[in-house]
Amino acid sequence: MEAILAFRNLTKAYGSRTVLKGITLELAAGQILGYFGLNGAGKSTTNRIALGFARPTSGEGTLFGYPTGDPRALARAGYLPENPFYYEYLTGRELLDYAARLHRLRGCIRGAKIDAAADRVRLAGEALDRPIRTYSRGMRQRLGLAQALVGDPAFLLLDEPFSGLDPVGRAMLKDLLREFRAGGGTVFFSSHQLLDAAEVCDRAAILHRGVLAADEPLAQLMARHPGKTLEQIFLAQVGQDAASDRD
Amino acid sequence: MNSALTIAHFTLKKAFREKVYLILLLATAAVVAAAGSVSFYQTGVQIKFLKDVSMFALSSFGFLLALFAATELLPYEMDTRGVHFLASKPVDRFTIVLGKYLALVGLLAANLVPLMAEVFGLVWLYAGKPHWDLISGAGLVLLELAVYGAMVMLLSLVLTRLVAFFSAIFLYAVAHLSNWIATTFLAGSPAWLRFGATAALALVPDLSHFDSRYVVVHGYSVPPMFLAALLAYALLYVAAALLACRWVLESKEL
Numbered sequence: 001m002e003a004i005l006a007f008r009n010l011t012k013a014y015g016s017r018t019v020l021k022g023i024t025l026e027l028a029a030g031q032i033l034g035y036f037g038l039n040g041a042g043k044s045t046t047n048r049i050a051l052g053f054a055r056p057t058s059g060e061g062t063l064f065g066y067p068t069g070d071p072r073a074l075a076r077a078g079y080l081p082e083n084p085f086y087y088e089y090l091t092g093r094e095l096l097d098y099a100a101r102l103h104r105l106r107g108c109i110r111g112a113k114i115d116a117a118a119d120r121v122r123l124a125g126e127a128l129d130r131p132i133r134t135y136s137r138g139m140r141q142r143l144g145l146a147q148a149l150v151g152d153p154a155f156l157l158l159d160e161p162f163s164g165l166d167p168v169g170r171a172m173l174k175d176l177l178r179e180f181r182a183g184g185g186t187v188f189f190s191s192h193q194l195l196d197a198a199e200v201c202d203r204a205a206i207l208h209r210g211v212l213a214a215d216e217p218l219a220q221l222m223a224r225h226p227g228k229t230l231e232q233i234f235l236a237q238v239g240q241d242a243a244s245d246r247d
Numbered sequence: 248m249n250s251a252l253t254i255a256h257f258t259l260k261k262a263f264r265e266k267v268y269l270i271l272l273l274a275t276a277a278v279v280a281a282a283g284s285v286s287f288y289q290t291g292v293q294i295k296f297l298k299d300v301s302m303f304a305l306s307s308f309g310f311l312l313a314l315f316a317a318t319e320l321l322p323y324e325m326d327t328r329g330v331h332f333l334a335s336k337p338v339d340r341f342t343i344v345l346g347k348y349l350a351l352v353g354l355l356a357a358n359l360v361p362l363m364a365e366v367f368g369l370v371w372l373y374a375g376k377p378h379w380d381l382i383s384g385a386g387l388v389l390l391e392l393a394v395y396g397a398m399v400m401l402l403s404l405v406l407t408r409l410v411a412f413f414s415a416i417f418l419y420a421v422a423h424l425s426n427w428i429a430t431t432f433l434a435g436s437p438a439w440l441r442f443g444a445t446a447a448l449a450l451v452p453d454l455s456h457f458d459s460r461y462v463v464v465h466g467y468s469v470p471p472m473f474l475a476a477l478l479a480y481a482l483l484y485v486a487a488a489l490l491a492c493r494w495v496l497e498s499k500e501l
Contacts, residue, residue, distance in 0.1 A: 052334070072337070081331050087257070101250075102254075102338055104250070
């Protein structure tokens with residue numbers, strides 16, 4: 001089966017600093033992959049390459065079989081950035097309309113998709129018609145998720161999706177991801193919230209110092225470390241570097 | 248093209264909800280109205296005076312608007328990472344450039360048209376008849392700013408904000424001094440100066456062509472053939488600048 005997202009020997013260097021060192025990874029349809037690493041490990045760089053915002057120094061990345069950044073692949077993808085920035089003077093509904101139009105959704109279909117996306121992240125009603133500048137951090141995160149969903153994607157790339165969400169929001173997100181997977185969708189997300197992530201991902205990849213320290217089905221990873229949480233496994237993988245790298 | 252229009256539409260929506268452009272517009276409308284009041288008390292030359300001040304106010308306002316908007320549109324998206332919203336959607340980089348440029352032209356038109364209507368109305372009021380020649384004058388102002396805006400957008404992509412801002416002012420001056428540069432530096436100058444002048448004349452559009460809008464002050468119209476030639480000249484430079492913007496944006500990491 002063809003991979004939805006694939007990286008082959010991906011290397012990315014900024015000057016003399018090599019952020020990613022030969023990452024090879026394939027994500028099949030219907031999988032949720034959690035991508036974990038310390039701050040500065042290279043997670044965001046991987047995300048940027050996956051969407052074509054940055055180019056690898058060597059190696060290659062493909063999304064739906066197209067080179068990363070190809071509009072044909074992006075038409076089937078949704079993206080939530082780590083710190084969503086949107087035009088503050090637009091309302092939530094206008095932003096979703098903007099995203100839907102860029103996905104070339106037309107007329108009444110567009111309106112229905114906007115309502116459905118807002119409903120899925122529980123951002124419907126009066127809040128949707130308020131300017132974004134009045135939104136709380138959690139509402140912005142929900143709006144970010146809604147704009148990622150509005151184009152009816154088959155693949156979601158989420159950067160820190162649990163960030164800023166309260167317990168109700170995190171539960172909503174986990175339900176949403178499970179539903180998305182049940183519908184055949186594929187998800188690649190990076191997160192520091194390992195306990196939440198462990199509840200939804202099928203596969204865990206741990207990035208440390210630019211290389212994949214682990215990449216295997218979550219159940220297999222947990223079975224190899226009986227009695228340990230994903231967080232404990234992660235800390236064991238990144239070892240003594242964790243404390244110093246976090247600062 | 249639809250995606251470019253969508254980007255332009257939402258960029259304009261954001262711009263109109265910010266007060267800065269409205270304040271600039273009201274200030275210029277006040278200048279035009281003041282010129283109208285002053286010319287009312289003059290005899291003989293009142294229409295010429297009103298047209299002269301109005302065309303100058305329109306050009307100056309348009310220049311400031313193009314300068315601020317064109318140096319801001321793309322760098323704002325890059326600095327705030329708002330460009331990630333656009334680049335994660337199925338649009339190529341040229342569509343983003345084109346959308347932002349159309350927003351700039353839309354912003355210029357939306358601000359210049361009401362001002363022009365004010366001038367047109369005042370002149371009609373004082374002269375007792377409409378002066379249609381003003382429309383061709385206003386068209387030339389808009390055309391000049393459309394060319395200038397495209398060049399400034401390119402500067403804003405390759406330079407830092409502050410440097411782009413001052414370079415854009417310098418560009419406006421150089422673009423209006425083509426004749427002076429040609430007569431001063433092309434003959435009898437050292438080779439490096441001749442080379443620099445030749446390069447500047449080739450790369451920078453000659454905006455002094457658009458100064459012919461001032462013929463409307465004297466009651467003449469801009470000949471249609473001349474307008475058509477200027478339109479072709481403007482389109483050539485706009486297309487070149489936007490293609491260069493596309494190349495720069497494609498080579499940039501977002």
